[in-house]
Amino acid sequence: MTTSPVPAGAPPHHRLDGPDGAPVVVLGPSLGTSMDLWLPQLPALTRAWRVLRYDLPGHGGAPPPSGPFGVGDLADGIVRLLDDLGVARAAYAGVSLGGAVGTMLALRAPDRVASLVLCCTSPRFGDPGPWRERAALVRREGVGPVADGAAGRWFTPAFTGADPYVAMLRATDPEGYAACCDALAEFDVTGRLGEISAPTLVIAGERDGPTPPRGHADRLAGGIPGARLTVVEDAAHLANVERPEPVTEAITAHLEATWKGTG
Numbered sequence: 001m002t003t004s005p006v007p008a009g010a011p012p013h014h015r016l017d018g019p020d021g022a023p024v025v026v027l028g029p030s031l032g033t034s035m036d037l038w039l040p041q042l043p044a045l046t047r048a049w050r051v052l053r054y055d056l057p058g059h060g061g062a063p064p065p066s067g068p069f070g071v072g073d074l075a076d077g078i079v080r081l082l083d084d085l086g087v088a089r090a091a092y093a094g095v096s097l098g099g100a101v102g103t104m105l106a107l108r109a110p111d112r113v114a115s116l117v118l119c120c121t122s123p124r125f126g127d128p129g130p131w132r133e134r135a136a137l138v139r140r141e142g143v144g145p146v147a148d149g150a151a152g153r154w155f156t157p158a159f160t161g162a163d164p165y166v167a168m169l170r171a172t173d174p175e176g177y178a179a180c181c182d183a184l185a186e187f188d189v190t191g192r193l194g195e196i197s198a199p200t201l202v203i204a205g206e207r208d209g210p211t212p213p214r215g216h217a218d219r220l221a222g223g224i225p226g227a228r229l230t231v232v233e234d235a236a237h238l239a240n241v242e243r244p245e246p247v248t249e250a251i252t253a254h255l256e257a258t259w260k261g262t263g
Ligand SMILES: O=C(O)CC1=CCC(=O)O1
Pocket: 029, 030, 031, 032, 095, 096, 097, 098, 125, 150, 153, 184, 210, 237
């Protein structure tokens, strides 16, 4: 793996699992996590799909970014990755920032997205100010201060399995994290959701603080033509980790219905 900084729009650090020749599903992680965010879903998904997981710049095994980038650049990187791998069309599922990348991908390259799952995400992650402040904090003090509060943002108080996920954040490159915050500050596709043609499932955590169902998931589901919304009880922001069974079931049912590798 190269460790030189990654330019905006470059194909991301990635990994393929599952049967050769099966229809491809791309899995996008959230801010501060790695591709292993998707480990709870991996056994079920690799039964029928070739699973392509990737890391955000400076996260997981990915080198830090060489400069600023937007969510559109991250989506362009997925298109380049699909080109490099010879994949004409794929399904895409993403959590939070990873979901924003999927939304942008569906807008920029609709012919490449056969099916879309948007988990605990939003067409706009609130006002830019707090994201710019978080980016400045991490550039100044490192990821420690945001890691300290991560379990409370990501999970309900009853959840006891937060440690490996918070460890992902503690291992994240500060500039990679900060640049993702800047990308979130700029992201707003609220007015473009009606252009999305991919069959879309929106999944929300009932108790998600950063992207609550009301004002976020409901806007996605209301704005994307034909989209369906599933709200997962007793789950916060990383619902696929906190309640893996219903989330895995919802994703596999949606993929079964929409993406078997044809077309
Ligand atoms: O603030 C967080 O850690 C939650 C979050 C917002 C966007 C994202 O990807 O994660």
